[in-house]
Amino acid sequence: MFCPKCGSEIPNKAKYCPFCSDGRKEGFSISLSGGVDTLVLLPNVRARFHVILQNNSNLPIYNVDLRLYGPPEFTMLISSKKIRVIGRNQTKNVFFTILPEELGDFNLTVDLRSDTGEPIVFPIKVKVETRELVEPKTRPQEREMWTSPTKLLQFVMDVVIVIVRF
Numbered sequence: 001m002f003c004p005k006c007g008s009e010i011p012n013k014a015k016y017c018p019f020c021s022d023g024r025k026e027g028f029s030i031s032l033s034g035g036v037d038t039l040v041l042l043p044n045v046r047a048r049f050h051v052i053l054q055n056n057s058n059l060p061i062y063n064v065d066l067r068l069y070g071p072p073e074f075t076m077l078i079s080s081k082k083i084r085v086i087g088r089n090q091t092k093n094v095f096f097t098i099l100p101e102e103l104g105d106f107n108l109t110v111d112l113r114s115d116t117g118e119p120i121v122f123p124i125k126v127k128v129e130t131r132e133l134v135e136p137k138t139r140p141q142e143r144e145m146w147t148s149p150t151k152l153l154q155f156v157m158d159v160v161i162v163i164v165r166f
Helices: 140-147 149-165
Strands: 030-032 040-043 047-055 061-069 074-078 080-086 091-100 102-114 117-128
Touching: 030 117, 040 047, 047 061, 047 080, 047 117, 061 074, 061 091, 061 117, 091 102
Parallel strands: 040 117
Antiparallel strands: 030 047, 047 091, 061 080, 061 102, 074 091, 102 117
């Protein structure tokens, strides 16, 4: 099934589009902490991220069940959470822990079900990439000074002479 507003592919039983929020039920929202839309992770490093559940209605939501689904390139270390109640106008932070095993762009899905009705599906974009370590910037003469023992000894002697003069 495709969203009539943005054209994104959505689950067949979805009541709203999680990409453009077309048809979203009023009173309830899901987002990633920090206001990001994509998680950037390192391969083979555990990652913990937070999903924010916001109940904007004047009624509590009972028996909330959250499940995290993803491709086989991820190990889901913590993949489900149960919340007994989300009070009216209340926010809950729920964390999940995953282990990405391969480089690339992936989609995870958080599936929320509660006693109030139809499920809500929230997509999470994940980019797994390596990061190169950047050498601290030093001036060329500093680099030469620390690599040559005689230059280092001369530097130490100069410092001692300056200290003795004062």
